[in-house]
Every structure is written in C-alpha cells, then in structure tokens.
Amino acid sequence: LAKTTQPISMDSYEGQEVNITCSHNNIATNDYITWYQQFPSQGPRFIIQGYKTKVTNEVASLFIPADRKSSTLSLPRVSLSDTAVYYCLVSLGGGYNKLIFGAGTRLAVHP
Amino acid sequence: EAGVTQFPSHSVIEKGQTVTLRCDPISGHDNLYWYRRVMGKEIKFLLHFVKESKQDESGMPNNRFLAERTGGTYSTLKVQPAELEDSGVYFCASSRALSGNTIYFGEGSWLTVV
Structure with missing residues (x-):
C-alpha cells in the first residue's frame, strides 16, 4: 500500500482558500486517492475521492497531476x-x- | 439512508472483563471494516469482512479480539479479557463491493478499560 506524506499542521483564516498537498510517490496503477475529515470525538468523514485529473464536489476540489505522485485538496x-x-x-x-x-x-x- | 451505526458509543469496563462492540453497516454494503485508535496513536486497521467472510484480519492485535459477522449483516467485535492497553476508540466502516466505492465510517465506540 502506498505511503502518504502530508504537512502535520496548517493555519488559515476564515474566508481563505486552503490547499493541502499530499505526496504518494509509490502509488500503484489501481490505487485511488481519498481524503477524509475528522473532528474530535467523531469518525472520519469522507470528503472527496479521485483517480486522476480534477474532481470537484460541493465541499472541495481534488487536483491530481498526470503522474499521480501527489494530490492537493482544495x-x-x-x-x-x-x-x-x-x-x-x-x-x-x-x-x-x-x-x-x-x-x-x-x-x-x-x- | 442511515449511516454506519455503532453501539455502545462509550463503555467503561474493568480490566479482565469482556466487552462486545456492535456495528451496523450501511444497508447493501458487503465490505465491513474495523479500525481502532489507541491513545496518542494513529488510526489502525484491524480487519475486513466481505459479507460474512474475513478477507483480511492482519491487524488484529492478539487472540483476545474476536470479530464476527454472522449472516453478512451486522458485526461484533469482542474483547475478552480486556486489558488497559485496549482503551481507545474503535471505528467501524463499510463500503459497497465495487472498486472505487467510498468507505464510510461510523462515529466510533469509545472504550475505557480501568
């Protein structure tokens, strides 16, 4: 299974756009990329999932470059x-x- | 559509006692997973059911943990006898049996062993 690396923490202000980048250099051909959100005392909540290019839903966008070795949650x-x-x-x-x-x-x- | 439901939400038991956690997956989801997070650690995979069969139980910590999914619907995770290090939150998740489908998590069962 591919290992992922993402920043430990980020700070932002209300109204700003936040981009969180994740690297997954060893991603395999059949792997999907999924992002979850978790609040304290709750289970992980699905945000968005993609395989390549760009995916957008009502909550976020997911950008995946052609080599798929990284992805950015926006x-x-x-x-x-x-x-x-x-x-x-x-x-x-x-x-x-x-x-x-x-x-x-x-x-x-x-x- | 109801989400993944877990019971109990919180449990406090003494060391040596038995606790059984229950998970009701989303209707129609053949895949059912158990995860847990112990204090200060990351969420760890425990096991994966496909219908009533154990597909992968590589994450089960030891033989004090027993998971079942009779009939391929709800699942139980029994800890017997419980130890202090079993304290944490146990998450259940489910997904449809198709590639690319999303895994949905429950709110977790918080276990404290004293």
Missing part, C-alpha cells in the same frame, strides 16, 4: 467549522481494501 473559503484533521489516503480499488492512516494534517482556521 477547500474554498474556509470557516471556523473547517478546523479539523484531514487525512490523505490511497488504497487499492478505492472502497475495496483497507485504508492506511497517517497522522493527517491539523488545520486550524482562525477568525
């Missing part, structure tokens, strides 16, 4: 409620196999 106009830990994960076949969690990125959004 959160537009963050608010205080976006303060959480964000996990970047890669897994074989998306929903098929186990996810390997790292430490994640602790995002703190300030007023």
